[in-house]
Amino acid sequence: MTSAVETVSVRRVRRSALARTWAFARRHTLTLFAFLAFVYLLLPIAVVIMFSFNDPLGRFNFTWQGFTLDNWLHPFDYPELGPAVRLSLVIAFFSSIIATAIGTLMALALVRYRFRGHGSMNLLIFLPMATPEIVMGSSLLTLFLNYSVPLGFATILIAHIMFNISFVVVTVRARLAGYDRHLEEAAADLFANPWTAFYKVTLPLIWPGILAGFLLAFALSVDDFVITYLVSGADQTFPLFVWGAARVAVPPQINVIGSAIFFIAVAFMLANVLWQWRRQPKGAV
Amino acid sequence: MYYLGYTSLESGDLFSGYTFTWAWDNYRDAWSLYRDHFIRSFEYAAIATIAAFLISYPLAYWIAFRGGRWKNVLLLLIIAPFFVTYLIRTLAWKTILADDGIVVSTFQHLHLISPDGRLLATTTAVIAGITYNFLPFMALPIYVSLEQIDQRLIEAAEDLYANRAKAFFRVTFPLSLPGVFAGTLLTFIPACGDFINAQLLGTPKQLMIGNVIQRRFKDVADYPQAAALSFVLMAVILVLIIAYARSVGSERVTTGVA
Numbered sequence: 001m002t003s004a005v006e007t008v009s010v011r012r013v014r015r016s017a018l019a020r021t022w023a024f025a026r027r028h029t030l031t032l033f034a035f036l037a038f039v040y041l042l043l044p045i046a047v048v049i050m051f052s053f054n055d056p057l058g059r060f061n062f063t064w065q066g067f068t069l070d071n072w073l074h075p076f077d078y079p080e081l082g083p084a085v086r087l088s089l090v091i092a093f094f095s096s097i098i099a100t101a102i103g104t105l106m107a108l109a110l111v112r113y114r115f116r117g118h119g120s121m122n123l124l125i126f127l128p129m130a131t132p133e134i135v136m137g138s139s140l141l142t143l144f145l146n147y148s149v150p151l152g153f154a155t156i157l158i159a160h161i162m163f164n165i166s167f168v169v170v171t172v173r174a175r176l177a178g179y180d181r182h183l184e185e186a187a188a189d190l191f192a193n194p195w196t197a198f199y200k201v202t203l204p205l206i207w208p209g210i211l212a213g214f215l216l217a218f219a220l221s222v223d224d225f226v227i228t229y230l231v232s233g234a235d236q237t238f239p240l241f242v243w244g245a246a247r248v249a250v251p252p253q254i255n256v257i258g259s260a261i262f263f264i265a266v267a268f269m270l271a272n273v274l275w276q277w278r279r280q281p282k283g284a285v
Numbered sequence: 286m287y288y289l290g291y292t293s294l295e296s297g298d299l300f301s302g303y304t305f306t307w308a309w310d311n312y313r314d315a316w317s318l319y320r321d322h323f324i325r326s327f328e329y330a331a332i333a334t335i336a337a338f339l340i341s342y343p344l345a346y347w348i349a350f351r352g353g354r355w356k357n358v359l360l361l362l363i364i365a366p367f368f369v370t371y372l373i374r375t376l377a378w379k380t381i382l383a384d385d386g387i388v389v390s391t392f393q394h395l396h397l398i399s400p401d402g403r404l405l406a407t408t409t410a411v412i413a414g415i416t417y418n419f420l421p422f423m424a425l426p427i428y429v430s431l432e433q434i435d436q437r438l439i440e441a442a443e444d445l446y447a448n449r450a451k452a453f454f455r456v457t458f459p460l461s462l463p464g465v466f467a468g469t470l471l472t473f474i475p476a477c478g479d480f481i482n483a484q485l486l487g488t489p490k491q492l493m494i495g496n497v498i499q500r501r502f503k504d505v506a507d508y509p510q511a512a513a514l515s516f517v518l519m520a521v522i523l524v525l526i527i528a529y530a531r532s533v534g535s536e537r538v539t540t541g542v543a
Contacts, residue, residue, distance in 0.1 A: 041362065045377070132478025132479075134495045134518070135516075139512075225370075239372050259369075261370065265368035276357065
């Protein structure tokens with residue numbers, strides 16, 4: 001499809017030298033602009049990774065002092081950092097699993113059945129995504145306070161499950177939209193048992209959607225600060241630790257963990273991109 | 286089971302309104318005491334949204350039409366910032382904009398800022414931080430709608446109008462509006478409630494309404510006041526969105542978001 005556009009523009013460009021120069025400048029202005037935008041987007045990441053190798057003199061890791069591997073060799077060599085990372089991972093794991101289970105069932109219900117409140121439920125799914133996090137967090141906090149629920153692990157978990165459900169529903173529903181119900185009916189004709197049909201036909205077909213939803217939920221949960229900050233008691237997740245630490249010091253270990261999360265996530269994404277490339281026939285791109 | 290999530294969403298959002306019946310004073314105070322913070326929040330969010338649009342539209346356009354087979358990798362680069370924890374990203378900006386950093390000295394050499402000028406702890410830094418953090422939210426929807434445009438329409442336009450700029454403004458841009466719309470909402474709404482950028486990159490002069498809400502809750506434990514503030518924030522955002530939707534056409538909202 002690009003080649004068709006190019007033949008059009010090539011024809012136009014050949015018309016005069018002036019037009020050619022103009023088109024050349026235009027093309028490269030846009031490329032240069034895109035390049036600068038990428039620099040803007042990626043510069044902070046480069047800084048985070050670079051400063052994870054810094055050997056800071058004081059408590060603040062803001063100026064470059066010298067290269068060291070110490071921070072990477074002893075990533076948890078800072079009080080309270082280890083437990084914070086562990087709590088983040090535990091919360092992310094459980095909240096994504098529960099949110100994925102609930103979210104998948106909700107998506108199935110929303111796509112399959114027409115029931116009372118169908119429309120409003122569709123809207124309510126979008127609500128948490130269209131609300132500023134601070135409003136969500138404060139609503140949850142007032143809810144917990146009014147029922148005098150002690151703030152801590154449980155409230156963080158509940159909050160994370162809540163905001164993750166929406167994202168899982170949207171992801172799984174996108175997958176279900178392109179799914180042929182006749183396959184399931186055919187399975188029902190052959191196996192006759194709805195559970196078998198679900199496990200053998202429906203689940204494998206929507207599995208990529210469920211997995212994507214789970215990974216998204218996990219990433220969002222690890223990254224969330226605002227809501228966690230409001231509903232947590234004395235417990236500290238990794239972003240909360242960073243926030244607390246940033247007031248008195250910025251140890252390079254923060255950069256190490258941050259970079260590690262980044263590398264793991266990019267590895268996942270690259271694997272996904274490569275997988276899609278391999279599945280696509282060469283000529284299709 | 287799914288109704289569990291359903292009710293948790295519902296009551297979670299109604300509860301900030303629950304204080305409604307108790308003390309109206311909270312609402313009066315919310316507006317009279319923190320009017321400046323509200324106005325500042327919406328101002329910053331609006332500027333950041335416009336800046337994010339100006340940066341991401343050409344970027345998305347370039348990827349959609351010039352990306353070729355590298356499209357997926359380029360998209361990955363756009364969402365790469367998401368993989369670094371929000372707070373760490375913002376702290377990185379603190380490093381970049383630091384008083385003895387490269388950016389400040391370059392700007393001083395170019396006389397963009399005065400020799401003893403700073404970037405950190407200024408309004409510019411806060412807005413730049415917000416723009417940066419929500420840029421992918423703007424770029425991705427725009428990319429998606431640009432990508433879906435049938436190239437033949439643009440070719441047809443070029444055959445008829447013969448002017449590339451005209452083809453862009455009459456065909457490409459209107460067709461990408463749903464993406465622009467979704468991107469604007471996805472950037473503006475979270476930007477209004479943001480308090481991390483103002484806290485880390487700004488001074489008390491740049492405090493936004495998010496900072497106030499957060500402090501009312503966590504430091505002062507004045508829950509009703511904080512709840513009233515977040516309720517007002519939500520209400521104002523809703524009004525703004527409805528006004529925006531009216532001016533652009535509500536059909537575009539639904540197609541853009543869904």
